[in-house]
Amino acid sequence: MTRDSSTRDIPTPEQPYRGARALVIGGSIGGLTTALLLRDVGFEVDVYERTATPLHGRGSGIVLQPDTLRWFEERSGLDAAALKTSTERVQYLDRENRIITEEERRWEYTSWGTFYRALLSDFGTEHYHLGAYASGFDDDGDSVTVRFADGRVETADLVVFADGINSPSRAHFDADAEPTYSGYVGWRGTVPLRELSAPTRRLMSDAITYSVVPNSHITLYPIPGEEGVGADDQLMNYVWYRNVPAGPDLTELLTGKNAFVGAVSLHPGQVQDRFVRELRETAAALLAPAAAEVVLATAEPYLQVVLDVRSRRMAQGRTALVGDAACSARPHAAAGTAKAAADAWALHDALLESDGDIARALEAWEPAQLELSQALLSRVTEMGDRSQFHNTWVPGDPSLRFGLYGPGILYPEHIRAQHRQPQATAS
Incomplete structure (x- = not known):
């Protein structure tokens, strides 16, 4: 944002926080969305990311829901079409690659x-x-002081913590909110579409594809590659949920080739070869052949531990929690990044409506976001349990659809009626 220096500190109705400073702790997707929206209402914003090197997502795919994409559709000069791929169907395959059920849904x-x-x-x-690394903070009512592990101290009018599932700041909001293990992990990977067989490309390149097996399922869909969104550049992305008991079995699986135990993930190239061999053997034996082909073609599959956590508070004084720092929900509704963006957009709106009173804005913002967190976490916990433990994940069941606000529901209640796209409701 470029502003004339002679007027940059004078609040306006559109930017009532000119002259105020905000810090965002955490520089991932949720943190950057929050920072952009805080700057949009006038704050001078600094983002602090604990990782010492530029972030990368190891090729992980994201299902784009409206809240996630909204910045690029409403505020950015970048072309949103250059950031995304799309499919027109959702399909379930059996062990012979036959389509059990399919639904037209973009x-x-x-x-x-x-x-x-x-x-x-x-x-x-x-x-x-x-x-x-933000190691602590104090809020005296007029400002917030953040202390960093390297000795740096920063003071601001508002501090938003978007520092992920292992947020050290969450304990200030809810000391009892600790991540709990779901009982299963997500194996992830990507393969260039051009490296898959022609029959598999025809079957899967225009669909979200599921293969459901006892106590497990895999989800696959095409995403942009490093070179762009064209058909020759796309990657087939997947996550395969597999049960692993807590304790020694999980610790051994998460012990990387470097002898360090991953707390929430194990990066590509670090998974022990014997576990990768077992993954490939099981894929060939159980999954639909097209899904198995993708897993078998993955050079370096990696792991994410599926965890649950939810803070009972998201705001206090001049500080707030957003995204996974406040609530990390299992991925089955494909709503993690959407929830972080929804938190940020709701905070943006609350700040605009509070006449410059930050504490009042946070107090007004918190209840709806807590309610959304609870509803999402309850729903995805049930979805995961149905797949991994109860074997009641039924192909084509509408209650299993993606959606932040409910199965197949991509917009909050007050604006849902404005949107008539097929995927905007669960009907």
């Missing part, structure tokens, strides 16, 4: 890296700080 996708780089391009790097 979805759009991006890759983590593609989306992150676009947000960072809009925010810029001048006020984006790497290697900055």
Whole structure:
């Protein structure tokens, strides 16, 4: 944002927080969306990311729901079409690659890296700080002081914590909110579409594809590649949920080749070879052949531990929690990034409506976001349990559709009637 220096500190109705400063702790997708929207209402914003090197998403796919994409559709000069792929169907395959059930339903996708780089391009790097671990903070009612592990101290009028599922700041809001293990992990990977067989490309390139097996399922869909969104550049992305008991079995699985145990993930190239061999053997034996082909073709599959956590508070004084720092929900509704963006947009609106009173804005913002977190977490917990433990994940069941606000519901209640796209309701 460029503003004339003679007027940059004078609040306006559109930017009532000119002259105020905000810090965003956490520089991932949720943090950058929050920072852009805070800057949009006038704050001078600095983002502090604990990782010392530029972030990357290892090619992970993101299902784009409206809240996630909204910045690029309403505020950005970047072309949203250059960030996404799409499919027109949802299908379930059996062990012979036959389509058990299918539904016409359009979805759009991006890759983590593609989306992150676009947000960072809009925010810029001048006020984006790497290697900055926020170790503590104090809120005296008039300002918030954040202490960093390297000795840096920063003071601001508003601080938003978007520092992920292992947020050290969450304990200040809810000391009892700790991540709990779901009982299963997500194996992830990507394969260039051009490297898959022609029959598999024809079957899967225009669909979200599921293969459901006892106590497990895999979801696959095409995402942008590093070179763009064209058919020759796209990647087939997947996540395969597999049960692993807590304790020694999980610890051994998460012990990387470097002898370090991953807390929430194990990066590509770090999964022990014997576990990768077992993954491929099981894929060939159980999954639909097209899904198995993708898994078998993955050079370096990696792992994410499926965890649940929800803070009972998201706001206090001049500080707020957003995204996974406040509530990390299992991925089955494809709503993690959408929830972080929804938190940010709702905060943006509350700040505009509060006549410059930050504490009052946060107090007004919190209840609806807590309610949304609880509803999402309850729903995806039930979805995961149906797949992994009860074997009641039924192909084509409408209650299993993606959606932040409910199965197949992509918009909040007060604006849902304005949208008539097929995927906007669960009907």
